[in-house]
């Protein structure tokens with residue numbers, strides 16, 4: 048039955064961070080491909096991220112001015128979390144984001160969307176959309192599994208009642224036996240001290256919203272889709288992986304510069320499945336000592352690799368982290384390729400020469416690794432990344448943990464992982480043997496399931512149809 052969508056106008060408002068913008072823009076394209084009028088709202092400094100992704104699509108773009116000057120302390124043009132030169136400036140960025148509420152109100156009155164899909168990190172929007180009678184849906188950027196773990200840990204606080212000498216606990220009331228260390232808990236309370244009850248506001252906005260749209264697919268975490276709906280009792284629609292959701296999406300999401308990147312020519316000369324891709328997302332920083340150990344571990348493993356060292360990681364450009372002769376040795380033997388800056392991650396992961404992914408377990412990277420059918424080496428650092436690690440290692444059984452034990456935002460607060468431990472994890476995932484082969488097989492099968500989910504009549508495709516019908520019925 049055809050759905051009547053012409054009266055639906057959905058406004059998407061993604062948080063200005065690399066882990067949040069592309070998935071929401073892709074999501075807007077998905078709705079647009081089904082005939083729904085969609086608009087992306089962002090600040091002028093972020094249009095260069097939006098435009099290449101929406102080109103050749105009917106998605107509209109609307110701008111909201113970013114109050115850099117008013118939020119004094121932020122350099123001009125600093126409108127994305129990834130462009131903040133130092134973590135000390137993050138509170139200024141958060142303050143500036145709160146100041147968007149007035150223009151946001153005005154823009155909604157001008158554009159008249161009847162539905163908004165808004166990043167969970169803009170909790171103040173719910174007062175405005177409620178007042179204007181707009182149906183608000185939330186986009187959290189992560190998956191059902193980490194949301195269910197967060198809910199259970201916040202509800203039962205199992206880590207707070209443990210004897211001092213006990214380091215680990217089982218997460219209560221969830222479908223699998225999941226063990227975490229006390230030090231791996233994403234302690235929102237600690238962060239809130241600086242952020243004006245930010246996470247209380249996020250929770251409140253979530254409860255008051257109509258429901259949550261998830262970048263996930265049913266077959267990835269079926270028990271947790273059900274748990275989220277029936278035990279936690281929230282409405283949710285899983286319509287991803289959005290990076291796969293239309294024919295040629297990977298091509299259309301990547302720029303010409305990405306497609307011409309030298310690393311792809313380098314990969315062309317490698318054997319299928321022989322290269323490990325090492326990347327820790329868009330926001331993570333490492334100490335020089337840790338980078339040094341990573342380099343040692345990779346060389347010792349003797350597997351070919353691509354190592355991404357973004358500017359934000361190599362915080363001091365003169366940082367002396369390379370082991371002596373490292374670059375010369377890897378270049379000569381054509382064993383390694385170091386990318387300084389932004390890597391074309393989707394293209395690398397989907398290159399046939401790549402056989403494994405060392406990741407910090409950000410939700411997007413995790414999902415992108417799954418879609419590419421790759422086994423992973425997990426190295427979580429902060430936020431919900433330790434929960435995503437458990438999904439990959441314990442539930443899906445497609446990864447090996449490098450052994451990071453502590454949640455810490457700042458590199459200097461993290462324990463050092465030695466080259467030998469890195470080498471061990473790399474050998475487990477990239478090496479021979481029955482276990483490694485079984486892991487690779489499971490990863491490949493999951494990759495196929497991800498692709499099927501977004502095809503016509505696949506689980507995510509059907510779910511999107513269900514969501515559009517429901518929203519259309521609310522706004523006839």
Ligand SMILES: O=c1ccn([C@@H]2O[C@H](COP(=O)(O)OP(=O)(O)O[C@H]3O[C@H](CO)[C@@H](O)[C@H](O)[C@H]3O)[C@@H](O)[C@H]2O)c(=O)[nH]1
Nearest residue numbers: 065066188189328329330389390392409410411412430431
């Ligand atoms: O050189 C790079 C580095 C990253 N990426 C892309 O950037 C995104 C990174 O997203 P993600 O893997 O989720 O990592 P973060 O940017 O660290 O994500 C933040 O936001 C996520 C979604 O809410 C959370 O899961 C993480 O914990 C949080 O750190 C992915 O799409 C990558 O493909 C590139 O294309 N090239």
